[in-house]
Amino acid sequence: MKQFVKIILAIAIMALFAFNADAQNSKKKQANIAEVTFVSSIDCAGCVKKVEGNIPYEKGVKDLKVNLDDQTIYIKYDATKTDKEKLAAAIVKLGYTAEEKVIEEAKK
Amino acid sequence: MKKALLSAIFILFCTTILAQDFKGSVIYRRSDGKTEPLPFAQIYIIEKAKLIETDENGHFTINLEERTTMVATYVGYTKDTLIVDPGVPSGEFYLMGENEVDEAVVTSRQLTNTLSRIKPVRTEVITAAGLCKMACCNLAESFENSASVTVGYSDAITGARQIKLLGLAGTYTQLLDENRPVMRGLASPFGLTYVPGQWLESIQIAKGPSSVINGLEAITGQINMEHRKPTDEVPFFLQLFGSSHAMAEANVASSLQLNEKWSTVILAHASSVLKSIDHNDDGFRDEPQATQFNLSNRWLYYDPSGFQMRFGIRALADDRLGGQMGFERDHDPLTSEFWGSRIKNKGLNGYLKLGIPLNEENSHNIAIVADYNYHTLGSSYGLKTYDGTQKSIFLNLIYQNQLNDHHRISFGLSGQDDDFREDVEDHRTYIFTPVPSPDPITYKIPLHRRERSVGVYGEYNYTLDDKVTFVGSLRGDYNNIHGFLFAPRVTLKYSFTDDIIFRLLGGRGFRTANILADNIGIFSTGRIINVEEIRGDQRNLLEDAWTYGGNITFYLPFGYENNTYISFDYFRNDFLKQVIVDQELDIVQAVLYNLDGKSYTNTYQVDFSIDPIERFNIVTTFRYTDAKVTLRGQGLVERPLTSRFKAVFNAQYATAMNKWTFDFTAQLNGKTKLPNFMAGQDKVIEKDGEYFSPIYPMFFAQITRKFRGIDVYIGGENLGNYRQRNAILNADKPFSEEFNASAIWGPLSGIKIYAGLRLTIWK
Numbered sequence: 001m002k003q004f005v006k007i008i009l010a011i012a013i014m015a016l017f018a019f020n021a022d023a024q025n026s027k028k029k030q031a032n033i034a035e036v037t038f039v040s041s042i043d044c045a046g047c048v049k050k051v052e053g054n055i056p057y058e059k060g061v062k063d064l065k066v067n068l069d070d071q072t073i074y075i076k077y078d079a080t081k082t083d084k085e086k087l088a089a090a091i092v093k094l095g096y097t098a099e100e101k102v103i104e105e106a107k108k
Numbered sequence: 109m110k111k112a113l114l115s116a117i118f119i120l121f122c123t124t125i126l127a128q129d130f131k132g133s134v135i136y137r138r139s140d141g142k143t144e145p146l147p148f149a150q151i152y153i154i155e156k157a158k159l160i161e162t163d164e165n166g167h168f169t170i171n172l173e174e175r176t177t178m179v180a181t182y183v184g185y186t187k188d189t190l191i192v193d194p195g196v197p198s199g200e201f202y203l204m205g206e207n208e209v210d211e212a213v214v215t216s217r218q219l220t221n222t223l224s225r226i227k228p229v230r231t232e233v234i235t236a237a238g239l240c241k242m243a244c245c246n247l248a249e250s251f252e253n254s255a256s257v258t259v260g261y262s263d264a265i266t267g268a269r270q271i272k273l274l275g276l277a278g279t280y281t282q283l284l285d286e287n288r289p290v291m292r293g294l295a296s297p298f299g300l301t302y303v304p305g306q307w308l309e310s311i312q313i314a315k316g317p318s319s320v321i322n323g324l325e326a327i328t329g330q331i332n333m334e335h336r337k338p339t340d341e342v343p344f345f346l347q348l349f350g351s352s353h354a355m356a357e358a359n360v361a362s363s364l365q366l367n368e369k370w371s372t373v374i375l376a377h378a379s380s381v382l383k384s385i386d387h388n389d390d391g392f393r394d395e396p397q398a399t400q401f402n403l404s405n406r407w408l409y410y411d412p413s414g415f416q417m418r419f420g421i422r423a424l425a426d427d428r429l430g431g432q433m434g435f436e437r438d439h440d441p442l443t444s445e446f447w448g449s450r451i452k453n454k455g456l457n458g459y460l461k462l463g464i465p466l467n468e469e470n471s472h473n474i475a476i477v478a479d480y481n482y483h484t485l486g487s488s489y490g491l492k493t494y495d496g497t498q499k500s501i502f503l504n505l506i507y508q509n510q511l512n513d514h515h516r517i518s519f520g521l522s523g524q525d526d527d528f529r530e531d532v533e534d535h536r537t538y539i540f541t542p543v544p545s546p547d548p549i550t551y552k553i554p555l556h557r558r559e560r561s562v563g564v565y566g567e568y569n570y571t572l573d574d575k576v577t578f579v580g581s582l583r584g585d586y587n588n589i590h591g592f593l594f595a596p597r598v599t600l601k602y603s604f605t606d607d608i609i610f611r612l613l614g615g616r617g618f619r620t621a622n623i624l625a626d627n628i629g630i631f632s633t634g635r636i637i638n639v640e641e642i643r644g645d646q647r648n649l650l651e652d653a654w655t656y657g658g659n660i661t662f663y664l665p666f667g668y669e670n671n672t673y674i675s676f677d678y679f680r681n682d683f684l685k686q687v688i689v690d691q692e693l694d695i696v697q698a699v700l701y702n703l704d705g706k707s708y709t710n711t712y713q714v715d716f717s718i719d720p721i722e723r724f725n726i727v728t729t730f731r732y733t734d735a736k737v738t739l740r741g742q743g744l745v746e747r748p749l750t751s752r753f754k755a756v757f758n759a760q761y762a763t764a765m766n767k768w769t770f771d772f773t774a775q776l777n778g779k780t781k782l783p784n785f786m787a788g789q790d791k792v793i794e795k796d797g798e799y800f801s802p803i804y805p806m807f808f809a810q811i812t813r814k815f816r817g818i819d820v821y822i823g824g825e826n827l828g829n830y831r832q833r834n835a836i837l838n839a840d841k842p843f844s845e846e847f848n849a850s851a852i853w854g855p856l857s858g859i860k861i862y863a864g865l866r867l868t869i870w871k
Binding site: 041044045046047049050052053054056057061062063064088089092093094095096097 | 150152154159179181182185187236309337339340341342764765766767814815816817868870871
């Protein structure tokens with residue numbers, strides 16, 4: 001039982017370090033970070049896997065969320081290294097469409 | 109807008125140069141075969157890395173100077189590719205609605221083990237991501253994260269894995285391969301190790317007897333496996349794996365889309381334990397030295413009219429060398445001075461599935477499933493040999509009609525033909541015999557069973573939005589051995605709100621016991637296998653049980669993206685007829701007899717899942733099982749070798765885009781009642797004249813690093829190095845009656861470190 005608690009503690013500490021490192025990384029480079037959401041033709045689990053297996057390794061991509069229900073691909077990227085057009089082309093190259101989703105904000 | 113303008117200018121530009129113009133049209137082909145043009149579809153020109161669009165009539169024109177590859181896409185449609193040489197005047201792209209091709213797959217998040225919100229039956233889904241949490245060399249190991257399913261060894265010799273669902277042996281769970289019954293009969297004892305984890309896309313564990321469409325054999329539940337699909341855009345996948353226990357494994361998968369209609373997937377597996385290991389110095393191999401080859405080829409033909417055909421073949425060969433370290437591959441077990449075991453399995457399977465739509469919307473259709481299975485087993489355990497051949501044919505004809513949004517009916521006719529030929533021979537001479545005798549005794553058990561059954565069934569499905577789902581089904585089978593068998597099954601799902609889902613289920617199941625294959629562990633004992641009571645009349649082989657239960661799941665507004673849920677299960681199972689294997693009735697025999705009295709299990713389970721922050725998921729589950737069985741001479745007692753509880757804690761953290769994934773699983777396994785001959789063994793606890801295994805923990809951890817196209821992982825199993833020492837009783841007297849390697853309650857091998865590599869090449 002003691003061993004059980006020890007191992008759980010060790011894992012918790014490791015996880016904490018991982019979070020920290022992640023948080024610090026993101027703080028450093030906040031300045032050039034941009035976001036874009038594409039509406040795409042992805043509509044199968046395999047398509048999601050394909051996007052998740054390729055887009056993260058495009059230059060400048062910092063985060064990716066693929067939503068099958070809404071058929072959207074959200075990308076956080078370093079604007080000094082890439083742009084929306086390049087990202088769209090990367091998605092199209094995988095065989096899916098990529099139209100930028102324009103979020104209409106309420107006009108004040 | 110800019111892009112559209114550019115495209116328009118581009119098209120205009122192209123149309124002015126007529127000499128080498130290629131005129132293309134993008135056309136939508138509806139499921140009824142009719143076509144219409146697709147305006148504003150996107151065409152990607154690979155060589156120029158350029159994107160153009162069709163005009164309002166679905167046409168486009170492009171100037172070609174070299175051989176050009178063009179991909180036409182449109183949201184919600186399949187894509188089509190054309191490779192065109194300069195000088196070709198025109199071409200057409202045909203797109204289809206994507207939903208018409210593949211069954212609806214509902215998954216988007218990086219969930220791994222999760223409860224399905226949609227299914228009417230309480231269903232736990234282990235996705236591809238969940239399968240990658242651990243080494244998952246094979247199907248048996250895929251369940252380590254699940255408390256619903258407990259995995260153990262049948263014995264300490266053969267490496268045969270056993271699962272338990274609702275506290276009962278895996279033989280009471282129907283295993284399905286894409287909704288086709290598999291791993292029946294002779295293929296069942298080692299079957300779980302014959303499904304490489306890397307071949308699978310997901311596993312669904314449904315508790316309770318849900319559907320009657322695939323026969324009556326689901327008693328405690330159904331486990332359905334989904335393989336990698338022919339339509340996956342992965343022409344090449346390779347996995348390599350190695351462990352500190354000298355196990356090496358390789359898997360290859362290749363999904364190829366030959367054209368719009370035909371696609372195929374080839375799956376190959378080879379694995380081998382390269383060295384014999386005896387950590388506990390009892391003279392016996394801890395695990396058999398097994399070498400397995402497994403090959404499968406699956407095809408899909410999809411016609412735009414909605415007609416689809418799936419077929420495939422699979423071949424398997426497995427050779428296991430177990431027993432004492434001194435026993436070598438070229439030894440004859442019947443003459444060797446060492447106790448050795450040699451098990452050879454060969455299997456061949458072929459199947460065909462047809463889906464025929466009877467109307468345009470495919471709400472009205474016929475499905476045909478045909479399956480042939482051939483399996484041979486040649487095995488020896490010391491001086492006992494067990495050989496068998498099974499030939500099985502399964503046919504199923506299903507008619508389905510979705511009358512409207514609320515009502516769906518299915519009718520069907522199915523047949524099963526099983527031909528079993530099994531022989532057991534025991535070549536030992538006995539000191540003790542059932543009837544004391546001065547002469548050496550050699551006995552034989554020839555078993556031959558030809559079982560045929562034909563069944564008719566009907567299922568009615570009522571759906572009221574997302575609120576209510578009711579499924580009622582009836583099935584009647586005529587069986588040449590057991591006569592008429594009748595089973596009703598009912599399932600109800602009710603959503604009080606979007607976040608509170610209640611499920612109820614009940615039904616009856618039947619199966620014919622395969623007394624030897626179901627109890628492969630008894631061969632790894634010195635006991636005389638006494639099947640005399642059962643053998644006389646094959647009707648004694650029938651097992652009949654009712655299972656009912658319920659589940660309530662609450663989705664809670666906590667955690668990241670409100671992904672939290674807590675779920676409570678209760679299931680009850682009652683046997684009316686059961687075949688019992690009793691090693692406690694007699695000290696030199698394993699006696700098989702029919703249940704005379706009660707046999708039941710009550711299973712309670714709580715599941716809790718939360719994402720405290722993004723990409724950090726914690727799943728905890730706790731199961732408690734109260735299993736009782738009536739044993740001759742003992743009355744109603746706790747079922748031996750069934751753990752009382754299991755608690756699982758799993759934590760997974762991934763960095764952005766899962767480039768790094770950290771997994772940790774801790775299990776706490778509850779005490780297990782042991783047969784009385786385990787008295788005095790290492791760690792065994794005695795309480796009021798009964799014997800129990802201790803409560804013990806197991807730890808698993810894995811780190812995965814993803815690169816483009818390559819995943820590398822390293823992990824460890826049983827990190828606490830907990831073992832059931834001396835799992836083989838009287839290992840020093842292997843040819844005696846007291847020799848016994850079948851009472852397994854804990855891990856047989858200690859800490860195991862492994863590393864693997866997954867290489868994916870995308871289309």
